[in-house]
Amino acid sequence: MTNVNEPQIRIRGLYKIFGASPERVLPDVQKGMSKADVLSDLRHVVGLRDINIDMYAGKTTVIMGLSGSGKSTLIRHLNRLIEPTTGEILIDGQDVMKMGQAELRELRQTRMSMVFQKFALLPHRSVIDNAAMPLEVRGVDETERLNEARKWLARVGLEGFEASYPHELSGGMQQRVGIARALTSNSDIMLMDEAFSALDPLIRTDMQNLLLELQEELHKTIIFITHDLDEALKLADHLVILKDGEIVQQGEPQHILMHPEDPYIIDFISDINRARVLRARTVMKAGADGIPVAGDVDADDTLEHVIARSEGRTDQAFRVMRDGETVGVLTMTDVVRALVPADPSQERQAVAV
């Protein structure tokens, strides 16, 4: 393991341009020519523009954006399924772009695994053979790889389905196989491209909880892609918002919610249930002054939880605790105020100024 304070993955100045001769177009794109102009005048598609992200070991980085914003393109650069036009990708300090064929294969086999939106299981293989595939590729012998696969299948709740074929399973179960396959590879980086987008809402929530549970225990470095804000907020330690191939804002999700920097993000967050995603620590006032409190809440409790505690009375206040220590005070007035985003039109003006 590398130093925890050093990002495990660093992306620096990454550009991707699709088209006949990206190098020719690159200088114009770097000078700031818009995606629409590049498409109409130069007949190239700007996939990604000047991407810089640090991703920390053991954390979940969520990349969010609408369809066509370049999320899949970005995640495929990390294991070089797509070659960048220019830029640097450092993994544990090693530049992925400078790797040779063998090194790259080693990276994909042992240090990164991937979960796909459409599951991408091998249809002609049983569930356990699918889960064991990453080890098979590495040449691990059969009993060992099947044991490992069996263990992870059980961990994702698929005990007893080892001999089934993918087409006999529901979508949710197929994606569990996909996750088991990624876990079997025992790599510390997991790339997940809209892994839950093809599932219906209930199953989806199940899978998100499964992922959180696994993460609690395994501390993988997860890069998770989604176009769903609720999912992003639920999973993210670090949230990156992409639009038309550019990062519009990145940071701690709670911070982005309270301080959106772009009209695009304000629109994005305007219709989420804030009570469910905002946490006590985000809204509280630091330090404990003399306000009488009705009880204690945890720093990570959601406002929804706090409102339930207050039984709807707005004259109360709570002490906010973390690890047994007081970190601040949360008044119900602040809670109610935080539930309504400042009028979007005003906020937009504020941003524009």
Added chain:
Amino acid sequence: MAQYDGVFNALGLREWCDADKVDGPMTMAQLLAKAQGTNPDEASGPLPFPSLDALHEACGRIPQTRDMTAGLERFFLDIKDNLKLVLDPITQPLSWMLDGALWLFTSIPWFVLIPMLIALTWFVSRSRPVTIFVALSFVFLGAIDHLEVAIQTLAIIFVCTGLCVLFGVPIGIAMSKNDRLQKGGIPVLDLLQTLPTFVYLIPLIFLFSVTESKLYGIAIILYAIVPVIRLTDLGIRLVDKDVIEAADAFGMTSRQKLFKVEIPLALPNIMAGVNQTIMMSLAMVVIASLVSAPGLGVLVLRGIRNLEIGVGLIAGLGIVLLAVMLDRASKAALARVDVSRSSR
């Protein structure tokens, strides 16, 4: 003189035309005209199409059409010896294989061979109705004394289809991996598929002696290999891109990808190609009886030549039976791989 004289005169080519004028042998048209007592050189009648022959009349330098066919023939004769020097040793094993298979199939006693073939049917198809049908067909063919010829036809088909798969699948894989190869290969495949079956035999008769089995072996293989190649190429290109991406993401080598992902997923398509290949070799093996391929085709040929209608028709029925047997057995095999691998 001829009707197109004016054209050459106008172009100022008269001298070039008449430079070394030698009167070649007369054409059929000239001979006919002479016999009828008219002068062929006289410009008369409606304007003929400016064909080589018509232009030749006006200008001696323009070759006649028969020069072209003769040239082609001479070309073949010229390269024949060199080509034979190369092709003969390469293709010799084919003769051995065909003769060997024919000898083997006809020398195994029927009470061993038939159960073996029925077992083989069961093994590939795992289908009770198909196996029973095949068994009954053999009994019927035996009862009408056509077993030996049918077995000969079958032996030839086994050898040729086996070789088609052996060469066709790798060629198809190569084509699926290389767009340029595919672009170049498709016209050749189209040509092989559209060439009338008899035309195959013409250059082959030139090269090899009619008594050699490889002559019909090559004809059958060239004709029947097309669907395996096409469908292997197609099958591999149609493999789900997401699955390929997953294989790449987990670091498979191209070799692992080919054998663990692409070929297994393309197998239903490849099998469909094999089925067509079998049917096409059966079609060709009948025609190949013209160049001494043994089997049911010989009887059909006898029916045509000697107007022995009964012989021809019964042999035809035998061919239909064989065709249905082979088709059902290979389709059942195809259905088997399809079901166990279906992603839907």
